[in-house]
Amino acid sequence: MRLLELSSVSKDFAKLEVLKxxxxxxxxxxxxxxxxxxxxxxxxxxxxxxxxxxxSAGIISFRGRNVTHWGPHKRNRLGLSRSFQINNAFFGLDVFENVRTGVRSRFGLRYSFFKRPGGMPGIDEETWTILNQVGLADYAGIPARELSYGQQRALEIGMAMSTDPELILLDEPTAGMTREETDGAVDLISRVTAGKTLIIIEHDMDVVFSLSDTVTVLQNGAVLISDKPQVVRQDQRVKDAYLGSD
Ligand SMILES: Nc1ncnc2c1ncn2[C@@H]1O[C@H](COP(=O)(O)OP(=O)(O)O)[C@@H](O)[C@H]1O
Ligand SMILES: [Mg+2]
Known part of the structure; x- marks a missing residue:
């Protein structure tokens, strides 16, 4: 089943044509x-x-709905989630609270409702499940800012998963990681996104070819090729540009 479809989607910023x-x-x-x-x-x-x-032009549909003019929250409620970098607003919160915020929004209830002591058992349980999945259960009470770089990226993935999305978007989740952290991240991403739909922007070709079953190459705002990894790998233009000649 087709989950996401972009038809002739373009984006200009002032006079700059970024996507064609x-x-x-x-x-x-x-x-x-x-x-x-x-x-x-x-x-x-x-x-x-x-x-x-x-x-600027074109149509985006998700789960059969035309969402072109929908805002992020409405798309999120339909099951679309993107990871975002944890920033100052989240650094001070502990790991548990960061994830619980997303879980809570999945339950469709307002924050103030849960200010009462005890919270909601379903929400706390689900938060623990996600923390276990991303390997951060032992760090639940620690402020996000005290996590290592790799753990902060894992927290971002946990937060993206916390709304139980159908489609998850990860933008360069391994950027700045060591080889070892990258391997850990690949393992984590394949585990937590199992059974979901994943779109990942990634610069590390080992990650790309180990995680994906379709690869789209963007160049100058246009799709150069979109096909199975083994086909993309053999494409001469892609070889020249990214894979080096062997
Ligand atoms: N909000 C914006 N306003 C103006 N130009 C933008 C904006 N966002 C991105 N761009 C421009 O769009 C182009 C593509 O950027 P980006 O999508 O970030 O590329 P990539 O993620 O592939 O590195 C760049 O030239 C960038 O400067
Ligand atoms: Mg980018």
Whole structure:
């Protein structure tokens, strides 16, 4: 089943054409990697899919609904989640509270409702499940700022999963990681996104080829190729640009 579909989606910023007539189709359960040089428009594409930006032209549908003009919260409620970098607002909160905030929003209830002591058992249980999945249960009471770099990225993935999304968008989740941290992150991502649909922007080709079953190459705001990893790997233009000649 087709979960996400972009038809002739373009995005301009003032006179700058950043994305040009993008067609992209992602099926339910697919693990889709997006690669391309810096400035190709990858993050902008995510911003259009998540609803942060509206396209200048074209149509985005998700779960059969035309969501082109929907905002991020409405798309999130329909099962679309993107990871975002934990920032100052979250650094001071402990790990448990960071994840619980997302779980709580899944239950569709307002924060103030849970200010009473004890909270909601279902929400706390689900928060523990996610913390266990991302390997942070032992760090539940620690402020996010005290986590290691790799653990902060794991927390971001946990937060993205906390709304129990159908489709999850991860923008360079292994950026700045050591080889060892990257291997850990790949393992974590495949575990927590099992049974979900994943779109991942990734620069590390080992990660791309170990995680994905479809690869889209963006170049100058256009799709160069979108196909199975083994096909993309053999494409001469891709080889020249990214994989080096062997
Ligand atoms: N909000 C914005 N306003 C103006 N230009 C932007 C904005 N966001 C991105 N761009 C431009 O769009 C181009 C693509 O950026 P981006 O999507 O971040 O690329 P990538 O993630 O592939 O490195 C860049 O030239 C960038 O400067
Ligand atoms: Mg980017």
């Amino acid at each position: 007539e993008i067609n992209l189709s992602v099926s339910s359960g697919e693990r889709h990697a997006i690669i391309g040089p810096n400035g190709a428009g990858k993050t902008t594409l995510f911003n259009l899919i998540s609803g942060k930006y509206r396209p």
